[in-house]
Amino acid sequence: MMDLRIAARIALLTALSLILFLLEGLISLPLPVPGAKLGLAALVTLVALYTLPHMRDAFLVLLLRILLASFFGGGIAPMLYSLAGGVLSFAAMALLKARTQLSIVGISAVGGFLHNMGQLAVAAAVMQTDALFIYAPVLGIAGILTGLAVGLLTKQILQKISTG
Numbered sequence: 001m002m003d004l005r006i007a008a009r010i011a012l013l014t015a016l017s018l019i020l021f022l023l024e025g026l027i028s029l030p031l032p033v034p035g036a037k038l039g040l041a042a043l044v045t046l047v048a049l050y051t052l053p054h055m056r057d058a059f060l061v062l063l064l065r066i067l068l069a070s071f072f073g074g075g076i077a078p079m080l081y082s083l084a085g086g087v088l089s090f091a092a093m094a095l096l097k098a099r100t101q102l103s104i105v106g107i108s109a110v111g112g113f114l115h116n117m118g119q120l121a122v123a124a125a126v127m128q129t130d131a132l133f134i135y136a137p138v139l140g141i142a143g144i145l146t147g148l149a150v151g152l153l154t155k156q157i158l159q160k161i162s163t164g
Helices: 002-025 043-053 056-072 076-099 104-127 130-163
Strands: none
Touching: 002 043, 002 056, 043 056, 043 076, 043 104, 043 130, 056 076, 076 104, 104 130
16 A cells, blocks of 8 residues: 555656646647757656655656646547657666666666657657658767756756755
8 A cells, every 4th residue: 555645645746747847738849859858747757766665656647647748638649649759768767876876867767769760769660661761870878968958957956855
């Protein structure tokens, strides 16, 4: 049975993640790839990964955000892309956190890269074409750069949380 305090933290982090996701949808960025985003919701996923007692709790925050975002207007197709990118990214970040000494910034950069690659793989499968992989270099670099930015922000947030 889950501790009530942990359940409340999961709910709050999920709500914050969903808010950031929805706000980010309102921001139009001049990026070379359609649908590319900064990935601000990933910030909350990282905070959850580093502050919640179990990785499954942080994974729950991610899954709830994806499902709720899909419910609030995303639909099935965006949910598939989000799940592919989010689950691949989360799995790598959780593994790196548990098994390496890589910094949160480095872990986030890997997560950003893999998130984009997961989404690209699903897009190629759905559209039944490998031609989409021409976007891999641009999406890979964009994922790394946004991952670095999210990692730096998360590092600062975690420092503020720990110093109170």
